Amino acid sequence: MVNRGHPPRKLSNYLLNKSLQLRYVAFVTVMSAVISGALGYLIWRQEADASAYVLQAFDAFTKDPELRGAIQDRLQSGDDRLILTMAGAGLGLVVVLFLYLVVMTHKVAGPLYKVSRYFDEMAEGKLGNVWALRKGDMLKDFYVKFKQMHDALKKRHKEDNEALKKFIAACEAAGVGEGGVFGRELGELRAHLERREQALT
Amino acid sequence: MAAKKQDKGYKRSWKNLLLNKRYQLRFTLFMVGLTTVAINNVLGEEVCKDPTASAAEEPAPEAEPAAPEPAPAAEPASGKPKVTIEESEMQILDTPAQPKKAEAPAEDMTALRAKYDECKDHQAAQIAKLESRKRLIFWVLIGVGSMLVIGLLFYGIKMTHRVAGPLHKVQLYMAKLKDGRYDTVYNLRKGDHLVDFYAHFKLAHAGMKKWQDEDVARLKAVITAAEEGKLEGRSPELAAALADLKALLAKKEASLG
Numbered sequence: 001m002v003n004r005g006h007p008p009r010k011l012s013n014y015l016l017n018k019s020l021q022l023r024y025v026a027f028v029t030v031m032s033a034v035i036s037g038a039l040g041y042l043i044w045r046q047e048a049d050a051s052a053y054v055l056q057a058f059d060a061f062t063k064d065p066e067l068r069g070a071i072q073d074r075l076q077s078g079d080d081r082l083i084l085t086m087a088g089a090g091l092g093l094v095v096v097l098f099l100y101l102v103v104m105t106h107k108v109a110g111p112l113y114k115v116s117r118y119f120d121e122m123a124e125g126k127l128g129n130v131w132a133l134r135k136g137d138m139l140k141d142f143y144v145k146f147k148q149m150h151d152a153l154k155k156r157h158k159e160d161n162e163a164l165k166k167f168i169a170a171c172e173a174a175g176v177g178e179g180g181v182f183g184r185e186l187g188e189l190r191a192h193l194e195r196r197e198q199a200l201t
Numbered sequence: 202m203a204a205k206k207q208d209k210g211y212k213r214s215w216k217n218l219l220l221n222k223r224y225q226l227r228f229t230l231f232m233v234g235l236t237t238v239a240i241n242n243v244l245g246e247e248v249c250k251d252p253t254a255s256a257a258e259e260p261a262p263e264a265e266p267a268a269p270e271p272a273p274a275a276e277p278a279s280g281k282p283k284v285t286i287e288e289s290e291m292q293i294l295d296t297p298a299q300p301k302k303a304e305a306p307a308e309d310m311t312a313l314r315a316k317y318d319e320c321k322d323h324q325a326a327q328i329a330k331l332e333s334r335k336r337l338i339f340w341v342l343i344g345v346g347s348m349l350v351i352g353l354l355f356y357g358i359k360m361t362h363r364v365a366g367p368l369h370k371v372q373l374y375m376a377k378l379k380d381g382r383y384d385t386v387y388n389l390r391k392g393d394h395l396v397d398f399y400a401h402f403k404l405a406h407a408g409m410k411k412w413q414d415e416d417v418a419r420l421k422a423v424i425t426a427a428e429e430g431k432l433e434g435r436s437p438e439l440a441a442a443l444a445d446l447k448a449l450l451a452k453k454e455a456s457l458g
Contacts, residue, residue, distance in 0.1 A: 020394060024360060028232060028353070035349055039244050042338050046331070053327050060320050089243035096235060104228055108364065112398050122405035125412055138224055142368050149375040153409060156381060160416065163442075163449050167423075170442035174435040182426040192419045196412075 014106045021105035029098045036093060040086040047082050051075035107138040115146055126199050127154045157200065164193045219358065225365055229357025233350050240346040360394075367395040371402050381456045383410045413453050420450040 015021055054075060058068055111133055121128055130150050133143050168190060171177040177186035219225055367389055377384055386406050389399050424446055427433070433440045 020364070023394075027356070031352075032236060032349075035345060036239065036244070039240070039342055039345060042341065043244060046334055046338055049334075050331050053331065057324055057327070060323075086243065089239055093235065093239040097232065100231060100235070104231075108224070112395065116398055116401040119401040119405035123401070123408035125408050139368070141223075142372060145372050145375055149379040152379040152381075157412070160449060163445050167439075167442040167446050170436065170439040171432070174432070174439045176430070176432055176435055176439070180430070182423075182430045182432065185423045185426040189419055189423050192415065199412075 014102055021102060021109055024105055025098055025101040028101055029094050032097055033090065033094045036086075036090040040090055044079070044083055044086065047079055051079055104138075107136060110134065111137050111139040111143055115143065118146070118150065122150075122153075125195075126201075127157055128201065154200065157196065161193060161196050161200075164189060164196070168193065219362070225358055225361040228361050229354060232357055233353050236353060237346070237350055240342065240349070244342055245346075363392060363394040366390065367393050367399050371399065374402070374406065378406065378409065381452070383413055383457050385458075410457070413457055417450060417453050417457065420446055420453070424450060 055068065055072060058071060062068075114133070118130060127150065130147050133140065137143075168177075168186065171186055177183050370389065374384070374386055383406070386403050389396060393399075424443070427443055433443055
């Protein structure tokens with residue numbers, strides 16, 4: 001059910017169903033960002049308080065500006081490194097979640113978009129060809145069932161057309177259907193059959 | 202009344218939350234796993250890290266106290282605990298006993314000793330406070346992390362269920378269409394997603410049903426005209442074709458319910 005000859009998906013088309021996709025993406029990424037930000041702040045606050053206390057304890061015991069400066073620099077660099085690590089991890093989490101959700105929802109929205117277009121054709125009474133999904137798309141089981149239904153409808157449509165054709169051919173062979181009430185109805189049936197044939201193209 | 206009931210839809214049951222396990226679990230478990238790893242590995246590591254380990258990797262400058270040290274005189278030389286300040290990666294070690302340059306007066310020594318004890322108490326209180334807050338943060342981290350994981354798990358399953366639900370419903374109708382049954386299509390449940398998609402399906406279903414309605418009307422008209430014109434006796438082929446047409450009409454009428 002995967003079409004290997006299909007061109008790869010484009011970046012600009014990743015948001016096919018904005019309301020569906022952004023609902024998940026926005027909620028999960030914002031929630032993760034807020035929670036990891038709040039936890040990160042707590043940890044940083046603890047670290048900063050511990051650093052301040054180290055300097056306070058140092059001041060209580062000694063008065064060496066040079067050593068104090070060295071210790072302060074080291075504590076500051078530790079705190080800065082902590083902020084960078086946590087900001088990087090938080091940002092990484094948000095970015096990875098965002099990309100994952102956009103890609104995953106796209107893999108759902110893509111097949112739904114495709115099936116919607118086939119549904120639009122069916123709404124107009126058309127039963128054309130159904131092509132395969134792209135590689136990596138989700139909802140393959142659903143798509144298989146859709147295709148089975150479409151194929152069954154199309155097959156039945158063709159069988160019905162054959163029955164109508166057979167009847168019209170039998171009428172023509174028997175020399176009936178030229179004028180009169182039946183002739184008019186047969187003419188309507190021919191036009192109806194023609195429309196049915198066009199629906200398969 | 203029936204239309205109102207139809208619009209309202211029926212309530213979802215929590216037992217049916219996993220309708221499309223592969224899609225729903227794949228979607229949800231990745232989010233949960235990633236968040237767990239991020240919280241455990243990054244935030245948890247920052248909370249639980251051993252300051253002495255990093256201090257060993259990157260040695261701190263040696264603390265040589267410049268001010269007069271009351272400690273060596275006041276504390277016994279052996280068995281004294283090291284004062285380690287957590288989180289800062291710095292250790293204030295007890296310095297070895299310095300040779301006394303001059304004997305301080307007894308009052309000064311008492312004052313120094315009192316000040317030293319006060320400092321020690323303050324230091325111990327501060328360390329205890331920091332330790333206690335660290336433990337609190339650790340438990341907050343575990344609590345929030347667990348809640349986040351559980352929340353994401355439920356949110357993921359619930360939200361994907363709102364997609365899987367309509368898909369499941371459409372699949373049931375598609376199975377009926379495949380078998381040639383054009384039943385009435387009912388509305389989605391309240392809160393379901395894919396409302397637009399479902400609207401497309403309803404139009405498609407209506408489009409296919411319209412063919413059946415038109416076929417039935419056309420076949421009825423032709424069969425009635427053929428019977429009125431007594432065409433069955435014209436030829437055996439025509440009689441057989443007409444019988445086929447009647448069978449087709451009966452099938453189509455049955456499919457419309």
